[in-house]
Amino acid sequence: MKTLIIENIDLKKIGELKTVSRYFCELPDIIALGEGDIPGNYGKAWQSSQTLPPNLVPSIVQLAKLENYEVILLSVSTLGTGLAGPLSAALSAPVVTEVTAIHSDMVIERPIYGGKAIIKQKIESTPVVLTIRRKYFEPEVLEGHTSSIPLNTESEKVQLISEKNEQTDGVPLEDAPVVVSGGRGIGNADNFSLLQTLADQLNGAVGASRGAVDEGWASPTRQIGQTGKIVAPSVYFAVGVSGASQHLAGIANSKCVVAINKDEEANIFNRARFGLVCDYQKIIPQLTQAIKENR
Numbered sequence: 001m002k003t004l005i006i007e008n009i010d011l012k013k014i015g016e017l018k019t020v021s022r023y024f025c026e027l028p029d030i031i032a033l034g035e036g037d038i039p040g041n042y043g044k045a046w047q048s049s050q051t052l053p054p055n056l057v058p059s060i061v062q063l064a065k066l067e068n069y070e071v072i073l074l075s076v077s078t079l080g081t082g083l084a085g086p087l088s089a090a091l092s093a094p095v096v097t098e099v100t101a102i103h104s105d106m107v108i109e110r111p112i113y114g115g116k117a118i119i120k121q122k123i124e125s126t127p128v129v130l131t132i133r134r135k136y137f138e139p140e141v142l143e144g145h146t147s148s149i150p151l152n153t154e155s156e157k158v159q160l161i162s163e164k165n166e167q168t169d170g171v172p173l174e175d176a177p178v179v180v181s182g183g184r185g186i187g188n189a190d191n192f193s194l195l196q197t198l199a200d201q202l203n204g205a206v207g208a209s210r211g212a213v214d215e216g217w218a219s220p221t222r223q224i225g226q227t228g229k230i231v232a233p234s235v236y237f238a239v240g241v242s243g244a245s246q247h248l249a250g251i252a253n254s255k256c257v258v259a260i261n262k263d264e265e266a267n268i269f270n271r272a273r274f275g276l277v278c279d280y281q282k283i284i285p286q287l288t289q290a291i292k293e294n295r
């Protein structure tokens with residue numbers, strides 16, 4: 001099937017979409033956004049420094065019609081989500097969002113009800129627009145580069161006035177191998193420093209539940225869950241987090257969940273591989289010290 005990847009120039013993001021494209025075709029085409037070489041091999045490649053969805057839509061639609069793409073692949077990201085709806089409308093194509101698995105015969109899986117259930121859907125018509133959840137597909141190792149044709153993006157419906165990058169110390173949350181998350185049970189903003197010390201020992205990042213964010217103890221950029229970030233670390237520590245379904249929706253693909261909660265009935269223990277029923281203030285310093293001594 002004729003497949004088009006649309007993504008920023010980013011090895012991992014493009015690598016994941018390239019893996020997904022293998023379910024549909026041997027060699028996809030790509031529209032790569034941003035500056036720099038396009039990593040990997042493609043049938044045809046277009047490039048644009050424009051990254052704002054409203055300015056990209058008209059030219060992508062024109063190209064998609066001209067090239068008769070059957071599958072358009074995007075990541076679940078600001079860019080992908082911003083493009084998926086307008087492309088679907090303009091191309092009269094169904095859109096399937098948050099895809100987490102693909103089977104033969106165009107059957108895909110995606111979470112529903114905030115991650116409480118997984119639905120299998122069969123795609124019966126093309127073109128189709130798919131947004132793919134990050135970290136569910138092993139990124140293909142991209143070798144070499146493909147030369148590109150400039151994508152003609154004349155219309156400037158939206159202008160970027162300024163950009164403020166999120167300030168993160170250390171590893172970005174989404175890429176961290178270990179995430180230590182705090183919930184309302186942490187009690188106050190200062191106590192998050194205990195979690196930061198543990199995360200630092202493990203080369204990890206600190207996340208938060210919405211409970212903690214609503215209290216003003218953690219930045220909204222740290223929120224994990226249905227309305228926050230989706231993470232999939234090797235180890236996820238949920239500290240003073242009750243385990244509401246909206247929080248669990250953000251950690252569904254985490255490999256090992258360690259829950260620390262003083263309430264043995266807390267729902268987080270249903271998701272955890274390891275659970276500690278105790279006051280986190282007693283265990284976190286000890287755990288941090290033990291890791292320090294055993295490094």
Ligand SMILES: Cc1cc2nc3c(=O)[nH]c(=O)nc-3n(C[C@H](O)[C@H](O)[C@H](O)COP(=O)(O)OP(=O)(O)OC[C@H]3O[C@@H](n4cnc5c(N)ncnc54)[C@H](O)[C@@H]3O)c2cc1C
Pocket residue numbers: 182183184185186208209210211212223224225226227228229239240241242243244245246247250260261262263266278279280281
């Ligand atoms: C539309 C919608 C979207 C939402 N999106 C999100 C989302 O993206 N992410 C998210 O997280 N939530 C989200 N929520 C909110 C969610 O429903 C919960 O309210 C929230 O996750 C609760 O946060 P919490 O677990 O930190 O707090 P609580 O539910 O108050 O739990 C605190 C936990 O800390 C434990 N505790 C207390 N003291 C200690 C201690 N000293 N040591 C150890 N444990 C202790 C308690 O036993 C309790 O289990 C959403 C809700 C809605 C309606």
